[in-house]
Amino acid sequence: MEQSRAETEEAGMSTTSDNRSTITVFERSPDRGRGLARDMRVRWVLEEVGQPYDVQPVSFSQMREPAYRALQPFGQIPTYQDGDLVLFESGAIVLHIAERHVGLLPGDASARSRAIVWMFAALSTVEPPIVDREMIGYFEREEGGNARRIALADDRVRLRLGDLSRRLGDTAWLDGAFSAGDLMMVDVLRRLGGSDLLGEFPNLTAYVARGEARPAFGRAFEAQRALFIAASPGG
Numbered sequence: 716m717e718q719s720r721a722e723t724e725e726a727g728m729s730t731t732s733d734n735r736s737t738i739t740v741f742e743r744s745p746d747r748g749r750g751l752a753r754d755m756r757v758r759w760v761l762e763e764v765g766q767p768y769d770v771q772p773v774s775f776s777q778m779r780e781p782a783y784r785a786l787q788p789f790g791q792i793p794t795y796q797d798g799d800l801v802l803f804e805s806g807a808i809v810l811h812i813a814e815r816h817v818g819l820l821p822g823d824a825s826a827r828s829r830a831i832v833w834m835f836a837a838l839s840t841v842e843p844p845i846v847d848r849e850m851i852g853y854f855e856r857e858e859g860g861n862a863r864r865i866a867l868a869d870d871r872v873r874l875r876l877g878d879l880s881r882r883l884g885d886t887a888w889l890d891g892a893f894s895a896g897d898l899m900m901v902d903v904l905r906r907l908g909g910s911d912l913l914g915e916f917p918n919l920t921a922y923v924a925r926g927e928a929r930p931a932f933g934r935a936f937e938a939q940r941a942l943f944i945a946a947s948p949g950g
């Protein structure tokens with residue numbers, strides 16, 4: 716996992732950079748500062764690699780404007796801007812940053828690919844059923860509920876968590892040292908927000924707690940929370 720500074724510089728990566736990137740975030744996050752929006756994973760990776768960044772808060776109406784769509788075609792947060800480079804999709808942003816700094820992707824090529832596999836697993840296998848379940852929570856519980864759909868959504872999440880829990884077993888991280896794959900997986904699991912579902916899997920609960928205990932996570936969390944509080948009436 717460890718790479719020397721010389722190896723890093725030879726590979727065109729940097730340990731730090733003078734460039735200060737900017738990320739777009741919700742002006743006032745609907746999660747009320749719980750750090751569940753997808754800017755959190757970008758803030759976290761930037762904190763892990765020690766890169767200072769600026770935030771550009773955007774409102775829902777700004778996100779619909781053509782100027783914002785030029786940055787993010789789907790009108791979502793986050794985006795990442797570094798000089799002339801504009802990126803969207805939180806997974807691509809995290810990968811971009813992790814690839815250019817030391818510490819979140821192993822130096823060994825195979826181990827590096829395996830860490831990237833876990834990023835994709837988090838985004839394309841674990842996150843979708845969690846988001847589907849959230850959507851039912853938002854829209855259907857309020858309308859009197861649809862107990863069967865909710866139970867099915869819970870089961871789809873439970874299936875993924877069960878498999879993940881078995882793979883993690885009693886290890887600290889998914890494949891050796893903490894990596895961008897763990898960062899992404901922990902961030903995705905946090906969307907379950909301490910629900911009973913996550914609680915059914917003690918090793919995953921502990922895994923998320925380990926991620927949240929990282930100082931970089933703490934700094935990222937406090938930054939987004941401070942923004943929410945400042946944007947709130949009386950904040």
Ligand SMILES: N[C@@H](CCC(=O)N[C@@H](CS)C(=O)NCC(=O)O)C(=O)O
Nearest residue numbers: 752753790791792793803804805806
């Ligand atoms: N796949 C995108 C999803 C981005 C996304 O869904 N962002 C949410 C906030 S977490 C958003 O902007 N929602 C408002 C909307 O979709 O209108 C990514 O990972 O960046």
